[in-house]
Amino acid sequence: MAHNRRVFWIVISFLILLLYSAMSVARDESGRLEQSFKNADIEKVIEAVAQVTGKNFIIDPRVKGKVTLIAPNSMPVEDLHETLLTLLRVHGYVAIESDNATRIIPADVARDQLNKAENSQYKQDWITQVLQVENVPAAKLVAVLRPLVAREGHLVALPESNRLVATDTKANLDRIQRLIQRLDVPAQGDYEVVHLTHASAEELVRTLQKLTSDNVGQGVKLQFDQRTNRIIMAGAEAQRFKLRALIADLDTPTSSKGSVDVVYLRYAKAENLAPVLQKIAMNRSLLSEQSGEKSPGQKTDSETGAGAQQLNTLDKQMLKERINIEPDSRTNALVISAPPQILKSLKKVIKELDIRRAQVLIEAILVEISESKQAELGVEWVANGSNGVGLIDFSGTLPAILSGAVTGNASQVASALGQGSGVTSAVGQISTDSRGWGALIRALNSDTGSNVLSTPTLLTLDNEEAEIIVGKEVPFQTGSYATDNAGATNPFTTVERQEVGLKLKIKPQINEGSEVFLEIDQEVSSVLPADGAVDLQTSKRRIKTNIIVGDQNMVVLGGLLDERETQVANKVPLFGDIPGLGQLFRSDQNQREKVNLMIFLRAVIIKDGTESDYYSRQKYYGIRQEQTNMLEQNPGLLKGQGHRPRMPELKKWEEATKPTAPDANESVPRAIKDQADSIEYESEYEQLGL
Template sequence: MVNIKSPAPMPMSAIVSMISDMTDMNIMATEQVAKVLVIANARNLPAMDVLNHIAAIYDFRIIKEEDGTVLIVTAHECQTMRNCDELIRVYSPVNVQSSALMEMVKDHLSETGTVSINEATNQVIVSDREDILDRLEYTITSVDQMLTTAVFETNEITSQEAGALLSSIVQSPGSIQTDTAGRFITVTDTPKNIERVRKALDELDKPVDLVTEIFPLRHASCDEVGYTIQELFRDTGISRDRTHGGAAFSPQPTGQGEAINALTPPGVRDNIAAQPGIDGGGTAERSGMRAFALGRRGSVVIDTRNNAIIVTAEEAWIERLRDIITAMDMEREPFSYTFSFAELETLDLEEKLALLLNTRGESYHIDKENNKVSLFTTPQRAAIALDLFQQWDKAPSQIIIEAKLLSVSDNTFKNLGLDFKAQHERVRPYTPSVITREGGIKLAPPIAAGSPITELSIGSFATSDYNLLIRAIATDSKTRIITEPRIATLNRKQATFSDARQEPYTVVTVDGQTNTVLEDVRFLDVGVTLEVLPEVNDYDDIKLDIMLKLSHLVEFRNNYPVVDTTLAQATSRTPHGRPVLLGGLQLRRSLKQHSGIPVLKDIPLLGGLFRNYEGDKTDRQLILIVTPYIEDDQRREEDALLMDITEMEASMMKNSIESNNKKLPL
């Protein structure tokens, strides 16, 4: 499977190289194809699907060799190559326009075939294999006949129903039209197809015997069942409102007798009237009954007085409706499900249950406090709902958050060609955005404005070189690890790490009445606090909400502590195992160390001869590396393999950095 994301155009040669590396396919592209700039984005798609999609957009041709090699060429190159047996043939229709044949010809072409038209000369130019061109010639000749028009009248079915059934016979550029009254159908096509339509219509438009069946309901409401039947068959054109003498389903009782008489065939009215509780007389005797049309001659009567459904239709429709009514007329029972893992706020249950349950006769209650859902429905629908609940109620993914807070020398970044910090004169006025130096790796802007030399930036790299880069920085001899937590948490659960110490200080107060001095010892937490909230989506990408707080005690002023605090908040999205880096906090320190011969180095005046001073004025930066992992056995094996592969490469990069450090003057 292929995963490619190219937000900007890149040479086709680069796309071919990436697909070859991902699939081990032998893919070759000609020089003309290789230099074409293309944009390709694919997620978990077969390689050939991606290549075919690119070829269709950029008019390439794909040739598969016998040894499995895939060759990509231009359309012109395909015509001149020896192993491409495509031919060009020109068709000149007489009775139809070339533009009308365009779509039909495209449906017959192979993957490498092309078609174009010349409207001025009414010609169709096709390039493809010889066998396909021969079939196209027969098809175009069949279509290129003098078209005729015939009008047919339907008796038993509507013209709309006939048109839907006959549309597969009529071929372009022919057409089929129906009237609004539903009685006439107009067909324009070749004489041969007109005759095929006539024979098919004779078979479809035959008189059918209607059957009437009464369905007494024990549990469901007849209004509920009738409404459902009407909605089910409305989209298919079977259930509809009649504009000529019929009536639609309506909750209003007025005119019910006339509606039933209009919707029910004459030969069936007496049969309905003979049923218990149904009188064939006028409107008064039809109180509590409503009806709507089913097909051209059938009907559905809703008997609210007896809670029954009366169906008049063909036997086949009776069978279908019997299954529907039986499924709906089942006793409703209470059911409940308590979610063990999933949080109801994240499932959108209201919308999903509204689609699953029939709100006219079924109900549900969502108890978010107890993480419980109660249903009142049929056992069949309850089984479906409970099965869905079990699928949604899966244990949340366990996430491992590995973090490293490092103090890194500026020389290390310079040796690697990186620059995370922003200089004062390179910060745009009145804006917190940071501009990295030319050639540096661009990271996202800081979350909030601060001192120009105390900005935090966040970035994510997509290549495996980034993992090597992080390892090289972390293992550099001048890099100091401030803290290195590893925290286990669950999906959508915040992980918190605190490496803080309590600094005591005393607050002195004097009681004004007794002059008593009161001392209150308090403690101040200073150090490092890291909070990470992971959220895994359906594609196993991990969204990270990161909060880093650094604080240290500067001094005491008037017996009150002065604390220097840096707070950074950022949001990033990264796949499993890919680090996210926050960097750019500049630390400027001047450290002096002295060493020498014990005792002798401390002799006044002469001790300087036995002492050695070393100074370290190298600026340093703090960077935070956060790497999320989704815990499972398969990923654990893949991570171990990746670590073995990159360890040696990281060691080589580290040696290169240390070699460069030795060449720099102190």
């Protein structure tokens, strides 16, 4: 019995040992990697991990190379899988988890296809996220966080919004975001404001920034407030303490002696700027500032006179005599003699005034279309007998015709017939004793039309008047003298010449918001036919107005639509009203005139040399093309006698680009920088071929 019990326990122990061994073997087969890999094919390593973890892997054909993996035998399955992911990242590959398998592809392909994910698991693995930073400059965090981003990831800072844009796995981005939360905390007591009494905050900050490359003040940010003449320091307390001591040494009163400086101007005229600066230098606030120091609690008000007791320390009249501003037109410079503080203030004013002003290009279109129609039909009679002469004369030519017929003067008759327009015919019979009759028939039908197009162009500076005149000077008689009281002849005639043609006078002023205020005076005049007038006749079209027009916009300044119809009937009473036969005793004149006149204008703000070059090229090639067309259509009589004058072709202008079309809400600054973007737009003038 005891023997059987002993055998039973031996069998039980053997079975337990066998079961424990089986469980150990199962754990080894499922949770351990039996060997390490050195310079092995990456596909072999992935295959070995797949056998241990039981996961399915899909390997991209571009995944190739040799890898080394040294892993302990006791590594769990989860750690083994993470180790494989890390190994893939080191060699530039990533694993994309899906429902049934894990895809292994190159990292650059994964990043490029990030927005083309086909399953949610892919999106969870690789994402692009915008991280907001509140207290610390985002650009500084890039240097700290970049080592934590995967090699195939992406990290960039947006200084304008103080944000970070990162592309990485979701797990790594969560870790980076937790680190940002720990770093992005407001600083406590790491800045201070230093008030200056004598020195200029702007100049002192510029000097201190040059010293930050040395040990003094290294790591401290400096900024100045020009309005209050203060310096703001941010950084470590120890470094700020060093700079504070240095600022105290530099902020000392300057010598009371005046100084002389020469300021060269770039855009402004020295003659125009000198009077303005002289008035500013005499300003009471500047004199008060220069006359003595202010106590920390004292306030100055130039209107109420508070702080006037400070002027007792220095005679204001003596101070004014020490301030002198002289312009030098030869070099366009200002020679300024003034105390240092006033000289510094004047230089700031010069810097604000000596800026490049914008220009305004004015393109005008004057269109005048006129049409005139005239019709005339009439019959005139003459009868001559022994008892007198009878006339029905509407045109005033019958007496001359009758006189020429009686005397036999054919030239006199022809001259009288030629005085009128249209067709004039005379019939009748005159005997030698001046008896007879005659009839004059006059018929006229005329059409007149004209089309006038004037396109003056003018470029001028902002707030500067400009004028263009295209025409001729026409002499007009204003007086004459033939004889004196004694009867001696000493004739003379006085003549006054007047300009006749096109005149355009403008004065633009650029306002905020890309709009131009224009003072316009435009006139178009011409000489008319005499038509029996004693002297010359002229027609004049003039418009004088003030308008506001947007940049590159076209407006109509004004115009005239005039239509006239005139009917004149000359007839013999009673006889001229007889139906049918009445036409033999009347003369009818009908005339109709129609005039259409419109004036258009377009203003373009020229901000820099690029835009000026573009519009100049446009006008140059436009007139050159007109010249070429004229030369081709009219070869002239001197063929083969040499080249005809032609405008040259400028190669450098072929690459000019169109300037930026402005935003309606964008203001045009007075200080224009030498830069311009190029976008294409089409204007009304391009459609007209101008």
